[in-house]
Amino acid sequence: MLLRxxxxxxxxxxGLTINPAxxxxxxxxxxxxxxxxxCLPHSHGSQGCCSYHRSTLTRHYKEPVMAATSSFxxxxxxxxxQANLLAAIxxxxxxxxxxxxxxxxxxxxxxxxxxxxxxxxxxxxDGKIPExxxxxxxxxxxxxxxxxxxYANMVTGMATQFAESTGVKKSQFNIIAGxxxxxxxxxxxxxxxxxxxxIVLFPDTSDxxxxxxxxxxxxxxxxxxxxxxxxxxxDSIASLALGSVSAEPAAIALEKKCKVPxxxxxxxxxxxxxxxxxxxxxxxxxxxxxxxxTTDRGRLVDVMCDMxxxxxxxxxxxxxxxDQLLPLTEFLLDLNMKPVHIVSGTxxxxxxxxxxxxxxxxxxxxxxxxxxxxxxxxxxxxxxxEPVDLLIGNTYGKYMARDEDIPFIRFGFPILDRIGHSYFxxxxxxxxxxxxxxILNAIMDRQDRDALExxxxxxx
Amino acid sequence: MMNDEKWCTCGxxxxxxxxxxxxxxxxxxxxxPQQYFKGMAMEQIGILEGRERQVLEKNSDVAQADIACDTxxxxxxxxxxxxxxxxxxxxxxxxxxxxxxxxGPIGCAAYTWDIRGAVSSGPELHRLSFSTDLQEMDVIYxxxxxxxxxxxxxxxxxKPKAAFIYSTCIVGLIGDDIEAVCKxxxxxxxxxxxxxxSEGFKGTKKDGYKAACHALMKLIGTGSTEDISKYSINxxxxxxxxxxxxxxxxxxxxxxxxxxxxxxGDGRIDAVRRAHGATLNVVQCSGSMTWLAKEMEEKYGIPYxxxxxxxxEDMSKSLYDVxxxxxDRPDIMEAAKQxxxxxxxxxxxxxxxxxxxxxxxxxxxxxGGAFKTFSLIKALRSIxxxxxxxxxxxxxxxxxxxxxEMCDEGTVIVDDSNPVELSKFILEKGADxxxxxxxxRPIAFKLGIGFCDHxxxxxxxxxxxxxxxxFALEVYQSVMSPVWQFAPRKGGTL
Numbered sequence: 025m026l027l028r029x030x031x032x033x034x035x036x037x038x039g040l041t042i043n044p045a046x047x048x049x050x051x052x053x054x055x056x057x058x059x060x061x062x063c064l065p066h067s068h069g070s071q072g073c074c075s076y077h078r079s080t081l082t083r084h085y086k087e088p089v090m091a092a093t094s095s096f097x098x099x100x101x102x103x104x105x106q107a108n109l110l111a112a113i114x115x116x117x118x119x120x121x122x123x124x125x126x127x128x129x130x131x132x133x134x135x136x137x138x139x140x141x142x143x144x145x146x147x148x149x150d151g152k153i154p155e156x157x158x159x160x161x162x163x164x165x166x167x168x169x170x171x172x173x174x175y176a177n178m179v180t181g182m183a184t185q186f187a188e189s190t191g192v193k194k195s196q197f198n199i200i201a202g203x204x205x206x207x208x209x210x211x212x213x214x215x216x217x218x219x220x221x222x223i224v225l226f227p228d229t230s231d232x233x234x235x236x237x238x239x240x241x242x243x244x245x246x247x248x249x250x251x252x253x254x255x256x257x258x259d260s261i262a263s264l265a266l267g268s269v270s271a272e273p274a275a276i277a278l279e280k281k282c283k284v285p286x287x288x289x290x291x292x293x294x295x296x297x298x299x300x301x302x303x304x305x306x307x308x309x310x311x312x313x314x315x316x317x318t319t320d321r322g323r324l325v326d327v328m329c330d331m332x333x334x335x336x337x338x339x340x341x342x343x344x345x346x347d348q349l350l351p352l353t354e355f356l357l358d359l360n361m362k363p364v365h366i367v368s369g370t371x372x373x374x375x376x377x378x379x380x381x382x383x384x385x386x387x388x389x390x391x392x393x394x395x396x397x398x399x400x401x402x403x404x405x406x407x408x409x410e411p412v413d414l415l416i417g418n419t420y421g422k423y424m425a426r427d428e429d430i431p432f433i434r435f436g437f438p439i440l441d442r443i444g445h446s447y448f449x450x451x452x453x454x455x456x457x458x459x460x461x462x463i464l465n466a467i468m469d470r471q472d473r474d475a476l477e478x479x480x481x482x483x484x
Numbered sequence: 485m486m487n488d489e490k491w492c493t494c495g496x497x498x499x500x501x502x503x504x505x506x507x508x509x510x511x512x513x514x515x516x517p518q519q520y521f522k523g524m525a526m527e528q529i530g531i532l533e534g535r536e537r538q539v540l541e542k543n544s545d546v547a548q549a550d551i552a553c554d555t556x557x558x559x560x561x562x563x564x565x566x567x568x569x570x571x572x573x574x575x576x577x578x579x580x581x582x583x584x585x586x587x588g589p590i591g592c593a594a595y596t597w598d599i600r601g602a603v604s605s606g607p608e609l610h611r612l613s614f615s616t617d618l619q620e621m622d623v624i625y626x627x628x629x630x631x632x633x634x635x636x637x638x639x640x641x642x643k644p645k646a647a648f649i650y651s652t653c654i655v656g657l658i659g660d661d662i663e664a665v666c667k668x669x670x671x672x673x674x675x676x677x678x679x680x681x682s683e684g685f686k687g688t689k690k691d692g693y694k695a696a697c698h699a700l701m702k703l704i705g706t707g708s709t710e711d712i713s714k715y716s717i718n719x720x721x722x723x724x725x726x727x728x729x730x731x732x733x734x735x736x737x738x739x740x741x742x743x744x745x746x747x748x749g750d751g752r753i754d755a756v757r758r759a760h761g762a763t764l765n766v767v768q769c770s771g772s773m774t775w776l777a778k779e780m781e782e783k784y785g786i787p788y789x790x791x792x793x794x795x796x797e798d799m800s801k802s803l804y805d806v807x808x809x810x811x812d813r814p815d816i817m818e819a820a821k822q823x824x825x826x827x828x829x830x831x832x833x834x835x836x837x838x839x840x841x842x843x844x845x846x847x848x849x850x851x852g853g854a855f856k857t858f859s860l861i862k863a864l865r866s867i868x869x870x871x872x873x874x875x876x877x878x879x880x881x882x883x884x885x886x887x888x889e890m891c892d893e894g895t896v897i898v899d900d901s902n903p904v905e906l907s908k909f910i911l912e913k914g915a916d917x918x919x920x921x922x923x924x925r926p927i928a929f930k931l932g933i934g935f936c937d938h939x940x941x942x943x944x945x946x947x948x949x950x951x952x953x954x955f956a957l958e959v960y961q962s963v964m965s966p967v968w969q970f971a972p973r974k975g976g977t978l
Contacts, residue, residue, distance in 0.1 A: 026608055029642055039633035041590065041617040048591030064562075070653055070684035071557060072567025076595035079922045088926045090903060095557040096685040101657065112560030120562065120904065131589045132653040132685060135623055166589035167618050167654070239972030241907040241930045369590070396617065420597065 027427045030401060032408045042401035043420065045343045046369025048166035049174030051077040052203065052270075053128035054091055056178035059201070059209075059227020061248030062123035064116060065091040068109055068138065069130025084438040085206075085233040085446055090243055092116050092125075096132055105138045106146070113152050113159060120243060123251060127161040128178060134165035158251065160185040170370040171437070172270050172345050175203050179274040182226055186251065187258035189282035194259040196222040197309060198284065200274050202267025202291045202347040203437065204451065206230040206247075211449035212266075218316055219302070221309045224253045224260060226274075234446040258282030262308050266291045266301070267347030268374055291347050292451045293459070294355025295324055301452075320453040327457060328359060331464055334484070336360040338467060341407050343367040343400060343417040344436035346375035350382065352416070352435070355456065357386045359463075364390060364412050367403040371395030400424065414466060431466035435459075538899040542891050562902045564850070564923050565877045569652055570596075571692020572682035574940070575772050576648050576699065577610055578602035578723050579751035583644040585614045587631050587662065588652030592684075593617075600940040602723045604750050605730075609644055618654065628660050635669045635677065645753035646676040648699060656683030676753070678702055689852075690771065690878050697776035700747065700756060704780065707754060709761025715810050716742040718762045718786075720777055721769030722793070724749025725940065728947035732768075732793055735803055735948065739819040741810075747773065760784040764809050766791055766802070771853035771878050792855060793947035794955070795863030796831065800824045827949035835867060838956040841964055843868030848915040850901055850924055851938055854879030854887060860919060860938065861890055867956050872913035875901050903927055917963050932973030934962030 050067055054077045057065035067074035074093035081089040094108040116125055129140055140161035153159055162181035164174040201209055210230040216223040231247025263286035265275035275286035292301035306313050338361045346368055353363050376394055383390045391406050404424045415425050418436040425432030439445050449455035557563040573596045586593035593615030616634045618627050651662055662679040670677040678699040682692050722729045729749035736743055744762040745755040765777045765788035777788035791802035807817040847869050849860050854876040861871045874887055875898035887897055896909045910931055918928035921939030928935035936958050944954045
């Protein structure tokens with residue numbers, strides 16, 4: 025009863041956040057930057073920020089996560105962090121030898137007014153950036169938005185600071201990855217190949233945060249979107265942004281800078297979102313959907329039909345990030361399940377509107393809150409008042425699942441106590457089938473556990 | 485071995501893909517031209533410029549300068565260190581019946597939510613995450629109101645025994661008067677509300693320890709010391725990870741000694757308040773709590789001793805050293821001897837199997853505090869292993885002098901290291917095991933060597949006599965695991 029202190033009565037809180045369903049911007053920027061090949065993320069702030077982000081990402085991926093820090097001291101906080109950043113750029117290129125340094129700010133450097141654009145320009149003017157190397161930046165104040173915002177800002181930075189328009193279109197499409205796992209990004213690339221289109225996927229953390237054991241500790245694993253690919257994104261025919269919060273800002277920036285038209289889609293989690301993704305590729309690239317993809321879809325639909333009886337009416341509470349929650353909620357509704365409570369700490373009017381619209385149409389009674397005080401404490405209170413059959417969310421959900429004794433599926437970021445997310449996708453028809461299998465296992469295992477002896481059945 | 489000019493001859497450089505760049509390497513301030521890299525001793529290269537004095541390889545034949553430490557990290561290094569806030573947070577975290585409110589943007593509270601396995605036998609308020617989640621408007625107009633409201637809401641909701649309020653980086657900049665808010669709330673609610681000045685940039689993790697001790701010092705002396713035995717101690721710097729404080733407490737209680745407060749493992753506010761009634765302070769994690777011990781000595785005249793509960797030798801000594809302080813009660817020493825003899829009688833034979841398998845194996849140690857390193861070196865030796873790399877994030881001058889004295893010839897000693905250095909030295913010295921924390925673990929596994937977490941994430945008690953057994957077992961299991969036969973090890977040879 026770890027959360028024994030959670031009271032059932034929901035009171036309006038004005039200041040306090042308890043058990044947050046979000047974290048701060050810089051970690052998202054760090055994660056995104058790891059999806060560029062040969063890139064060392066750099067945290068412009070106190071040492072602790074970088075340490076916490078690396079620890080969290082290390083726990084989530086069980087992989088070494090490299091990032092440098094400006095190591096702010098009191099002096100830097102009074103006189104500004106420019107000297108620290110310039111010294112850091114020297115040190116990093118001399119010792120760690122990345123192709124790219126991706127600098128993100130923190131609440132500290134933002135509050136004292138450090139201007140990363142001006143500082144990176146100064147570094148360039150002072151000749152601190154060797155030939156063929158790059159320093160990009162993203163402003164990621166921790167007191168605005170959430171980790172998802174930080175991710176979006178860094179991905180936008182990739183688009184604005186790398187993309188070039190040569191005037192000659194290339195026969196390729198950009199797929200801008202919303203916050204997803206290396207496994208999901210790998211699956212996107214596989215699907216594009218099967219569909220027969222050339223893509224630039226960015227960022228791309230596959231082969232970076234799911235690297236094999238080789239007996240070596242490699243600072244820059246082989247994966248990640250290359251600089252050449254990022255530059256060429258300005259010449260692509262069109263962009264598909266997967267996720268309106270985490271990916272669309274980059275697509276907008278790319279349209280503005282290089283006139284690459286874009287379409288925003290949900291991350292392809294579940295049947296409907298994957299359908300839209302496949303159809304969008306088909307439409308924009310003028311390719312037909314290959315047999316292989318249609319068969320994959322058929323298999324997913326087959327299982328959805330076979331197992332519908334075990335899922336209908338099951339009540340679900342979920343929490344996480346906007347771009348995952350939207351398609352996931354839709355998938356649950358497609359499965360005839362009932363999303364009862366939905367919480368996201370990430371604020372955003374667009375997301376609010378999209379989710380409300382989905383729920384108004386198909387599940388008007390659902391409790392939904394995002395932004396300030398949309399935390400796990402509130403979700404837990406809701407669950408106490410209206411119990412559920414299943415909880416879906418990141419590792420922190422385990423406390424609620426244990427206290428309320430309900431099945432729990434780990435989904436989202438961070439997952440600190442299980443593996444799998446880096447290796448097996450949750451997107452596309454195959455990934456959705458895996459997600460469906462997880463949901464079924466969780467619910468049927470519980471049914472078995474709770475069944476009276478005479479009701480404990482071989483064939484359920 | 486390598487023909488390729490651009491790699492040095494050690495082999496390790498190439499293995500980790502580290503290529504020294506022309507003009508970028510300095511040894512003791514001298515720039516080393518590229519042509520000299522070939523054949524250069526491994527330990528001389530790859531050290532960050534400006535870090536030469538924080539790394540040394542023990543060599544008794546020449547006079548060696550002291551290691552430089554207590555410095556802030558170089559900008560741009562991939563340091564394994566954390567910040568002031570982190571130091572305060574880990575020290576106070578185990579106080580289980582207080583609320584811990586992080587005043588700042590959400591991250592600092594999110595990353596420190598239940599990250600330390602500091603076990604409580606009762607309330608578990610410490611395992612929740614509370615934040616004022618400061619927003620842009622709060623940064624502009626100040627966060628005092630939000631802090632006040634949050635505190636009132638929290639205290640109403642949880643009825644804690646006390647509240648700790650942690651300042652984060654920006655609180656130090658926007659000028660919130662935390663002290664005033666805390667005073668006001670304390671007055672209105674009747675519980676101690678203690679500000680912890682832990683702005684991340686205001687020093688190193690050690691300054692965070694001090695800020696935490698400062699908050700504790702305000703509590704100590706506010707409780708009744710009635711009924712406290714003359715034969716009593718406080719245990720400082722024991723955080724009850726995996727229930728270690730319970731094991732240690734039991735030994736002392738068996739000796740007839742009253743443990744007034746454990747700071748802060750399985751901590752309770754009421755116990756902290758009466759800690760000044762103890763006769764002796766026993767300081768285990770020296771890095772975090774020596775300051776508090778000194779303060780208590782000055783203010784309350786309580787002497788302190790430094791101990792360590794890791795390994796047979798240090799564990800036994802920590803019982804004897806306490807017993808010696810109560811000379812008028814020879815039965816206490818007798819009991820200590822009895823405990824040691826009983827424990828060692830069963831422990832020693834059980835370690836021999838591990839020793840047999842591990843003899844000749846080499847270990848690298850990179851942990852938070854230096855005092856732990858001393859114990860680990862002894863503990864590893866007792867199971868046949870030698871230490872080829874020893875380092876810490878926060879050791880001081882004395883620690884490193886002692887470390888140098890303890891280590892074998894050729895052992896590399898580092899302060900505030902980074903993954904490049906660690907990987908290089910591990911490969912060069914042929915370590916079979918790395919002892920470290922969360923960020924070091926995957927590095928060990930990528931290099932194909934065993935790992936033991938001796939930080940926050942240890943899941944089994946490593947302190948006490950039983951802890952030594954657990955430690956040996958963990959090391960044995962990891963180093964001797966069959967998985968390594970499938971993994972290319974130590975730089976690419978299967």
